[in-house]
Amino acid sequence: MESEKxxxxxSAKVKSRPLTxxxxxxxxxxxxxxxxxxxxxxxxxRCTRCGERYYxxxxxxxxxxxxxMEWFQVGEQAVLKTYTESRLKPxxxxxxTEPYTIAVAETAEGLRIMGWLEVGGETRLGxxxxxxxxxxxxxxxxxxxxx
Amino acid sequence: MSRVAVIGVGNSRFGRRDDVLLQELAFEAxxxxxxxxxxxxxxxxxxxxxxxxxxxxxxxxAPSINEYVGLGSKGPVRVEAACATGSAAIxxxxxxxxxxxxxxAMALGVEKMNEVSTETSTAAGGRGGSYLWEFHMFGTSFASxxxxxxxxxxAKFGTxxxxxxxxxxxxxxxxxxxxxxxxxxxxxxxxxxxxxVVSSPLKLYDCCPITDGAAAVVLASExxxxxxxxxxxxxxxxxxxxSDTANLTRREDFTGLRATREASEMAYRKARIxxxxxxxxxxxxCFTIAEIMAYEDLGFCNKGEGTRLIRDEETxxxxxxxxxxDGGLKAKGHPLGATGCSMVYExxxxxxxECGKRQVRLKNNIGLVHNVGGHGFSAYVTVLRS
Numbered sequence: 223m224e225s226e227k228x229x230x231x232x233s234a235k236v237k238s239r240p241l242t243x244x245x246x247x248x249x250x251x252x253x254x255x256x257x258x259x260x261x262x263x264x265x266x267x268r269c270t271r272c273g274e275r276y277y278x279x280x281x282x283x284x285x286x287x288x289x290x291m292e293w294f295q296v297g298e299q300a301v302l303k304t305y306t307e308s309r310l311k312p313x314x315x316x317x318x319t320e321p322y323t324i325a326v327a328e329t330a331e332g333l334r335i336m337g338w339l340e341v342g343g344e345t346r347l348g349x350x351x352x353x354x355x356x357x358x359x360x361x362x363x364x365x366x367x368x369x
Numbered sequence: 370m371s372r373v374a375v376i377g378v379g380n381s382r383f384g385r386r387d388d389v390l391l392q393e394l395a396f397e398a399x400x401x402x403x404x405x406x407x408x409x410x411x412x413x414x415x416x417x418x419x420x421x422x423x424x425x426x427x428x429x430x431a432p433s434i435n436e437y438v439g440l441g442s443k444g445p446v447r448v449e450a451a452c453a454t455g456s457a458a459i460x461x462x463x464x465x466x467x468x469x470x471x472x473x474a475m476a477l478g479v480e481k482m483n484e485v486s487t488e489t490s491t492a493a494g495g496r497g498g499s500y501l502w503e504f505h506m507f508g509t510s511f512a513s514x515x516x517x518x519x520x521x522x523x524a525k526f527g528t529x530x531x532x533x534x535x536x537x538x539x540x541x542x543x544x545x546x547x548x549x550x551x552x553x554x555x556x557x558x559x560x561x562x563x564x565x566v567v568s569s570p571l572k573l574y575d576c577c578p579i580t581d582g583a584a585a586v587v588l589a590s591e592x593x594x595x596x597x598x599x600x601x602x603x604x605x606x607x608x609x610x611x612s613d614t615a616n617l618t619r620r621e622d623f624t625g626l627r628a629t630r631e632a633s634e635m636a637y638r639k640a641r642i643x644x645x646x647x648x649x650x651x652x653x654x655c656f657t658i659a660e661i662m663a664y665e666d667l668g669f670c671n672k673g674e675g676t677r678l679i680r681d682e683e684t685x686x687x688x689x690x691x692x693x694x695d696g697g698l699k700a701k702g703h704p705l706g707a708t709g710c711s712m713v714y715e716x717x718x719x720x721x722x723e724c725g726k727r728q729v730r731l732k733n734n735i736g737l738v739h740n741v742g743g744h745g746f747s748a749y750v751t752v753l754r755s
Contacts, residue, residue, distance in 0.1 A: 233387050238426040238484075247501070278502035278616055304524075304623050306516035307569040308508065312492035315508035324507050324568075326517060326618055334618040336507055347524045364506055 251281035254293045259355035259363040266333060267291040277333040296335060300327035300367065302349050305339050317360075327351055327367050337365035370467040374594045374602035375753065377406025377587035378714040383702035384551040385483050386581035391427055392437035394583045395479040398707070399438040402475065402585035408597060413587070414471035416444035419458030419478035421451060421705040423493040424485050434479060443475075451497055452655060453742035454478060455584065455709025456749035460608050462588050472593040478711070479583035480704035490579050497743045499615040511655065512576055514617060514744035516568040519658035521623035523570065526673040528661065530570055534561035535679045536657035537574040537699060543686075544700025546727050549711075551578050551702035575657040580702030584710035586717075603717045606735075606752040609636030613746050624673075626745035629653075629666035633739070636750040637668070642735060644668035647690060649719045649729045651712035653741035653748075654697040663739055664692070667750070691729040694719075709740040709749065720755035731755075 249256060255278075258265035267276045269283040270290045277296060282289045305325035311318065325339035341351060351367035358364050379401030381394050389397075395418075403409060416438075418431035427433060435444030450457035455478035462474035482490050495503075495510040503509045522528050538558055544550035556574060564573035594602050611631030614620055620627070637643060644667060652667065654660035661675035669690050670678050678684050684692035695701050695715040698708060716736035718724050738751040 235387070241426075249501075277618070278499065304517045304521040306513050306520060306571075307566070308510060308513045308516075309566055310491050310495075310508075310510045310512055310568060311488060312495045312504070312508055312510055313486070313488040314492055314504075316488055318508070322508060324509060324513050324517070326623070334620075336503060336509075336618050338507060347520070362506065 252279050255279050256363055258295065259365070260357045262354050262356065263295045264335060264353055264355050264365055265293050266296050268294055275331070275333065277335055296333055296353065297329035297331055298353050300329045300335065300351055300353050302327050302347055302351055302367065303334065304347060305345065325367055327353065329353065335365060337367045339367045341367065341369045371469060372591040373463045373466045373588050373605045374591065374599065375586055375605065375713060375717045376589045376594055376597065376599045376602055377402040377408070378717045379405060379585040380549050380711050380714045381583040382549055383580050383582035383704060386481070387483070391425065391430060391479060391481045392434050394481065394581060395434045395477060396438050398479070398583035398585040399475065399477055402587050406587045406597070406599065408587070410439040412597065413440060413443055413473050413475050415462065415465055415474040416440040417458045417462045417474060417476050418444060418447045419454040419476060419706040419710065420447060421449055421454050421480060424482050424490055426484065434477065438477070440475065450747055451742035452653070452703065452705050453709055453740040453747050453749050454706040455711065456738065456740035456751060457709070459586055459588070459709060459713060459751065460610070460749060463605055463608060466588055466590050473587065473589045476586045476588065476710055477583070478707035478709060480706040481581045482579045482704060483581050487579065498617055498746065502616055510568065511744070512568040512571055515656040515658055516571045517617065518623050518662065519570050519656070522658060522662065525624050526676070528676050530562060531558065532661065532676040532679055533575050533657040534558050536654065536660045537561045539679070539685060540654065540693060540697045540699035543694045543727060544696030547696050547701060550696040550700055551580055552696065552700040571656055571658070577655050577698040577703040580704040582702055582704035582707045582711065584707040584714050586710050586713050601721050601755070603720050603753050603755045606754045607636045607639035609633060609639060609750045611635070611748045615746050617744055625662050625666045626741060626748060628745050628748035629663060629739065629741060629750070632748040632750040633667045636752050640752040642752060646733045646735050647737045648731050648733055648735050649694070649716060650690065650692045650737040650739065651695065651697070651715050652692055652739040654693055654699050655703055655741070657699065659741070660693065660697065667737070667739055686727065686729055694727050694729060709738070712738040712740060713751065713753070716753050720753060
């Protein structure tokens with residue numbers, strides 16, 4: 223007769239060889255976005271041929287297949303569409319001790335952008351928020367929605 | 370196009386499967402599917418492995434999986450469509466048969482998600498939309514994506530946290546009746562409402578678990594179904610698909626999924642059925658709000674009325690349109706690559722009348738499978754008929 227141990231073997235694990243990905247991302251063609259954030263602005267692109275606007279910004283226009291874009295700053299006022307206070311800490315964000323609030327807001331020109339919401343106090347959908355950018359101390363860009 | 374039948378289905382136990390390797394997990398599902406069809410690997414012409422694989426140490430999992438399950442000479446293709454990978458595997462296998470290229474095929478979906486830390490698994494999911502413009506800056510997760518939908522749905526339609534909790538209670542009720550499910554315990558409305566916030570307004574019990582699991586579907590042409598003397602084929606009447614923006618901010622609206630609406634409209638049109646003809650459905654409830662939005666986007670009710678279906682228990686076994694009576698992603702679990710195949714496993718068993726105390730009443734012998742990729746950037750809707 224088989225013993226209980228043979229029927230249900232004790233869990234056994236081995237550690238894998240670690241694999242670390244840390245990408246060097248070539249943002250050359252959308253660099254103006256990063257420069258803009260450093261200046262406190264949120265920048266988007268507009269196709270100089272067909273006029274289509276892109277946020278997130280992109281260097282090529284799938285609508286008319288042109289690659290001549292001009293940059294413009296999105297409106298500094300936006301309307302809050304939705305938000306969530308995230309208590310999760312994905313890898314890469316475990317250094318943030320407090321929960322952060324991810325939100326989507328719509329600018330006057332009808333572009334929707336993502337940002338971290340930092341209004342304090344009452345939050346309601348439809349409220350007007352101020353859009354700004356900042357390079358954080360760790361070098362990552364961030365877009366803020368404030369009062 | 371040749372008609373294609375589901376002739377065998379298999380499903381591993383879902384859960385935190387620390388007891389098996391990826392290949393061993395796939396074996397459980399493949400073996401059951403072959404035995405269910407009463408065939409051997411010899412009768413399979415093509416294997417399509419569905420695996421998202423972003424949490425694996427096995428960089429290219431298909432070859433070793435095929436070899437392990439005895440399909441080493443039949444597996445030239447692996448597919449990926451985020452959380453809809455299982456449906457994409459079925460789509461590829463079905464098309465290979467329908468085109469006349471092959472007579473039989475196995476769609477084998479498998480995922481191990483618990484071998485890395487929760488932080489790593491959460492990051493792998495959160496990077497699933499458009500990395501530079503979402504995760505890189507804002508630390509998005511799949512829970513936060515669906516929480517954005519939940520907040521907007523609540524604001525527009527008056528959906529309450531209690532409504533979301535009711536979905537969780539239903540899922541756990543049926544999970545407790547399904548031996549393949551991750552969660553085997555019923556929960557109360559109070560427990561769901563009092564669980565900790567994960568990404569507001571979503572709480573722990575609004576979220577599907579990080580799951581290991583495998584599921585397999587054997588498909589065959591009408592000719593091969595006859596040759597193999599299959600007694601209980603379940604026919605694929607139609608597969609509809611839809612897709613939407615990778616960047617969540619490019620959606621016009623956060624109260625539903627356009628990809629689901631497009632996929633279901635295509636599937637209903639191809640199958641020449643209406644939503645009311647469906648006897649049983651599995652819908653993509655990665656989060657409770659996703660099930661309510663699915664009711665609406667699949668046309669089981671009007672937009673904004675999804676909460677009525679859950680409040681009135683219309684989606685329970687005894688209701689007008691039973692949904693996720695296998696526990697759903699929420700309680701059965703959501704091993705990404707396996708989920709679409711596991712949904713077909715459930716609906717095929719329902720249409721064959723094999724679900725025992727979970728069996729729904731069949732009127733039209735029509736079942737529906739709804740499988741969403743990511744935060745709604747793709748969707749498949751499959752209509753099955755026995």
